[in-house]
Amino acid sequence: MKENLKFFLEVNKLKETQRTGWVLMKVKNPETIAEHTFRVAIEAWFLGEKKKLNVETIIKTAIAHDLCEVYAGDKTPFFYWDSLDKSKGEQENLLLKGIRLSQKEKEKRGRIKFKKEQESLLKLIKSFNSELKREIYSLWFDFEKRLSQEGKFVKQVDRIETLLQAIEYFEAQKKPGGTSWWELTEEIVEDPLLLDFLKVIQNKFYGHKKEWRREVEDKELEKELNGILDFFLEIGKLKRFPRKLWVQLGIENPETVAEHIFTLALMAWIFGNKEKNLKIEKLLKMALCHEIPSVYTGDLITPYERVLFNTKKGRRKVFEKWPRLTKKEKEKNFLKDYKKEKKALKKLTKSLPQGLREEIISLFDEYKTTQSAEARFLNQLNVLAVLFQELCYRKEDKGLPIGFLWEWAFEKCDNKMCLEFLEELKRQFL
Amino acid sequence: MEEERKFYLTKKGLEQIKKELESLKKIKASKIKGETPQLLHSEDVNPEYLTFREDMNFLESRIAELENILKNAVLIKIPPKTKQNIVQLGATVTLEESGQINEFMIVGTLEANPNEGKISASSPIGKALLGHKIGDEIIITSPIRVVYKIKKIKYHSM
Structure with a gap:
């Protein structure tokens, strides 16, 4: 690791x-x-x-x-x-x-x-x-x-x-x-x-x-x-789309959505290689299209985005910990975002040949709803990719709030390898 | 795997394919015997390339591919003196454009490496040059016109 x-x-x-x-x-x-x-x-x-x-x-x-x-x-x-x-x-x-x-x-x-x-x-x-x-x-x-x-x-x-x-x-x-x-x-x-x-x-x-x-x-x-x-x-x-989370945190010249996709695809390959039950081709394709609806939706930070941006507190303060929501509220937010992204994806892929279009939409659906082993693994890697990036930013700016991302990772990760990587992040950065 | 098509190779290119095949076969034989393949040193076959080629699936498919290439290889020959003023496979073509000199060697698809100035005869620039003589003007048909004049055509021993 x-x-x-x-x-x-x-x-x-x-x-x-x-x-x-x-x-x-x-x-x-x-x-x-x-x-x-x-x-x-x-x-x-x-x-x-x-x-x-x-x-x-x-x-x-x-x-x-x-x-x-x-x-x-x-x-x-x-x-x-x-x-x-x-x-x-x-x-x-x-x-x-x-x-x-x-x-x-x-x-x-x-x-x-x-x-x-x-x-x-x-x-x-x-x-x-x-x-x-x-x-x-x-x-x-x-x-x-x-x-x-x-x-x-x-x-x-x-x-x-x-x-x-x-x-x-x-x-x-x-x-x-x-x-x-x-x-x-x-x-x-x-x-x-x-x-x-x-x-x-x-x-x-x-x-x-x-x-x-x-x-x-x-x-x-x-x-x-x-x-x-x-x-x-x-x-x-x-x-050209900077990731919204970094913009909200006031990071200069932040990572773009394309760069995040690059990191996740590379992680999918390097870590996925060791998971014998995963189909690597599917995992790579899923990583490449997991966030392409952002072309029209802008990237949606988290299922809690609405709550985060409605608050009047200072931006960084908001990120100190996740807003606490009920299961029902979380589901409602998730569905709202999912529908928005799916609509954007349909619009984005409409010029593609039917087979390819269906494949992309199905990979996206699978990812969002974590319906397959590949989707579950990639969702965890995605959290790690975000946490890793923030830790890199934090080397330069110690004031950046980080607790909310650790918390997110602790909520999401259960794969052995992802947990090991999380431990390594702790060792190196904390 | 590419089958039933001709592969045009320079003499040097053909030698390299043969050497690579020979080296891969040796590695395969060592693997079968359970030995650690020795790193083979050769100027023509990149040692770092071979160091990493121990995977049996790779070895087998690459060996089959190289054998197919050799079976269908056509050696690029230097044309007779009377035809050396025409651009053909194996030619190094010197072009002039706005007072500047640019050169390409025209090779078959297997040896093409534009980073090293070797371009495939099937690329648009390769195609545009083939069959032309010294003094001919070649128009590269990209949206912004480039007009090259052929200054020299040379055939080195390959």
């Missing part, structure tokens, strides 16, 4: 590290590595399922693909930025157009990047047991070297996600889209489904100009991919 906690403390840095390309492009408050990973995981799941690839491997690869950046940082194609000879005014041009290099130079820089990231990942996972270490390392290696079908697929999805994010940023800022991301994507994508998906993206954002429209032969597929793209764009908003 000590190793697990140390791992999560290190991985939490990915919630603070903004992606280099956007920082260089001066995007205001750009996404972090954790936020990027969140959407890559969902995209890889949906598109990988359509390709009939191994979805568990796909999701794990997506979650693991940037763990190496904990120590290595985000080395984008511009990672040699500092060594470039660039005059004033040339910077933006370089960023917009991408950097041109000889093949030899690309090979050299690519190898340096690989080596750094490899060392970083091995350092991060060194205290894990050999089985878990092997799994994480192999998935990352297959992704980097494009060895397995799943690794190769996620590699392409990763690039498409970056392109999508670039379009979102630069469209929003009314700046030119920048060719570099299109070029980098077109260097890497070769899967027929993903090539069609690129066409759908191009038509969506640039199709108003006839010369930019691209023909997708299979019209049914085009329609389906369009619906999936709309969904990805909607959930992308979660990268």
Whole structure:
């Protein structure tokens, strides 16, 4: 447990590290590595399922693909930025157009990047047991070297996600889209489904100009991919939604909903691995969609939210302990929130193919009503993820109230492993 | 597993596949005998990669995959001198755009690694370049046009 906690403390840095390309492009408050990973995981799941690839491997690869950046940082194609000879005014041009290099130079820089990231990942996972270490390392290696079908697929999805994010940023800022991301994507994508998906993206954002429209032969597929793209764009908003609890507690630059989902999915994998009766693929999918209705509802802090925010006491004071409610009141609040979220989820998923839509709604229902072993386990991990995050904030701000989260964890957790992790949190933080 | 399709490989790529297969078979044999697999040192097969490849399911599926690749492998050959002015698999293409030079090596899907400048012939940029000659202008069809001029095409021993 000590190793697990140390791992999560290190991985939490990915919630603070903004992606280099956007920082260089001066995007205001750009996404972090954790936020990027969140959407890559969902995209890889949906598109990988359509390709009939191994979805568990796909999701794990997506979650693991940037763990190496904990120590290595985000080395984008511009990672040699500092060594470039660039005059004033040339910077933006370089960023917009991408950097041109000889093949030899690309090979050299690519190898340096690989080596750094490899060392970083091995350092991060060194205290894990050999089985878990092997799994994480192999998935990352297959992704980097494009060895397995799943690794190769996620590699392409990763690039498409970056392109999508670039379009979102630069469209929003009314700046030119920048060719570099299109070029980098077109260097890497070769899967027929993903090539069609690129066409759908191009038509969506640039199709108003006839010369930019691209023909997708299979019209049914085009329609389906369009619906999936709309969904990805909607959930992308979660990268900008700070979690309400942290906002209420006055934490600066707090974790977003997307970052929380990233942490929970990673916890589901690391802890779920040891629970032999759980279906990991289901657990990962459930973690990825457990809070997506927040796109429309905002995240609902707790079933007690209404009581908390109606009080006139100071914000922090309110959080000192849970409001005491009767069982009936708790049920009433839960049902009210559940209905609200379910409505939001139906709206959010309406553009998806029916099978996928039903799967997501059913996973969400299961999670909320704790109807399966996976749902019960994930509910407990969710509490731990929140408590863990608050304890991290508390290292900087000792005045943060914490009792209410301990109390919540003591109410919710009964799984042996979750209780052990709770004990470890006590040992490390109290 | 990918079956019944051709895998275009450079000589170096083909050698690497053979070496990886050989190493994995050795590890598998050690595992069957109940021995701890020795870490194999090879410049072509990454030792860290092999250290973690002890899982029998992985070993078996990767060995089958590599055997399938070898069965369907097509060696990329350097074209005759008269055809070396055309971009084909195995070519390193030097492109010019607004006074800047950019280079790509065109390879088959198994060897593609854009981080190292090796792009797949099936990627949009790979496809756009294939079949073109020195002096040709290539338009990359992303929404914002990039016009590359082919300056050089080279075929190194692969």
